[in-house]
Amino acid sequence: MTSLFPALTDAPADRPALRFGDRSLTYAELATATGLLAGSLGDAGRVAVWATPTLETAVAVVAALRAGVPAVPLNPKSGEKELGHILSDSAPSLVLAAPEDELPAVIRDLPRIDVTPDTTTATTATATATATEETATDDDPALVVYTSGTTGPPKGAVIPRRAIASTLDALADAWQWTGEDVLVHGLPLFHVHGLVLGILGPLRRGGSVRHLGRFSTEGVTRELSDGATMLFGVPTMYHRIAQSLSEEPELAKALGRARLLVSGSAALPVHDHERITAATGRRVIERYGMTETLMNTSVRADGEPRAGTVGVPLPGVELRLVEEDGAPITSYDGETVGEIQVRGPNLFTEYLNRPDATAAAFTPDGWFRTGDMAVRESDGYVRIVGRKATDLIKSGGYKIGAGEIENALLEHPGVREAAVTGEPDADLGERIVAWIVPADPGAPPGLEVLAEHVASRLAPHKRPRIVHHLSSLPRNDMGKIMKRSLTHD
Structure with a gap:
């Protein structure tokens, strides 16, 4: 497989790659920092990453992927019982964390590597890491991301390298996403939205990401007024934006400058869509994905931004609605409710150590049962109406x-x-x-x-x-x- 991050060698060396607050790395610095760390991982097997919203987390995950080593992002807010389950289930050989991070007792017995994005020592590690990455196959695991565990202990979704590449390339097509784009977001980095889309996405394109650390409307205003072109958020963030617009005129101006405003992870209420559009002249577009599938659909940048819908299937993704008995729904009338099923290169390969759950998640002909209910319009737009459960x-x-x-x-x-x-x-x-x-x-x-x-x-x-x-x-x-x-x- 070719590199997940060709821009590490192809982008201008001085182009900004990552910025967290007042700390940043250019592409040349990121290539060296991740190459050094990747060289120290060797055949580590799976590695845990203490996924704080910091430069260290981004460097750790990129380094693991360059080394061909699956990363297991850990939510720093998880309780010790949940962390203990994730660690025993995924069995990482070590944990990557920032030097100042104090880890919970349940993690302290793991060997630890402190991530220091120090690029002062140039070595051949960058070339070694690139060679290692290019020997990885499409189906090799890249991430093990644990689901929320609402119906039992969290399950580890094994996400292959092909899923990351195909999702990010499909979004590049749908959103006209290029290396000239500068993304701003304040999402957590233990989830596919903030990590895969928000960090790995810009790096695959050769663009830049500015992470706010903690979301604030002031941070959004500052970054979109200073050259950022895209904003990723969840509905609670856009709700706060919608509420703040009348009292923060600079926020409305900044949003009006953005090329793309994207909401995901849950449905954005139509009322918030309308308030943001009325104040800024810009429409928020929605996309639909899951931990197990990465991204399935999106409103396209060159398509009709239709509030309340998640757009159309992304390139390479097949989507169907089915009745309770599994019969496909063929009437796209905007009224008939069915369960969404998908298949394509964006799917996970398995739930780690759970062959029973993996088998139950797929139909005999290979479609993934999402558990999400939707209707579909005559032109293919999908409108999600809720979870089946x-x-x-x-x-x-x-x-x-x-x-x-x-x-x-x-x-x-x-x-x-x-x-x-x-x-x-x-x-x-x-x-x-x-x-x-x-x-x-x-x-x-x-x-x-x-x-x-x-x-x-x-x-x-x-x-x-x-x-x-x-x-x-x-x-x-x-x-x-x-x-x-x-x-x-």
């Missing part, structure tokens, strides 16, 4: 996606945040339950008001039958609402 509500003989009801609720001025679930109902099978964070806690909108609001926008059978008012919704590190944590008092 938590967001598909069967009420009164209808299959209803929670996502479209949540979007409708968010259009009500009295609703700041919304989540929708189903609960058993003797008459309907399931009834629709709305969990609302009101805009004004002193005057929350009631059931009758919200039911009428939803029924007038969607259909009467999609109206909520119960409303709970909350001070906040439970979310994970990527901003996704954890619906299994929503329980009745």
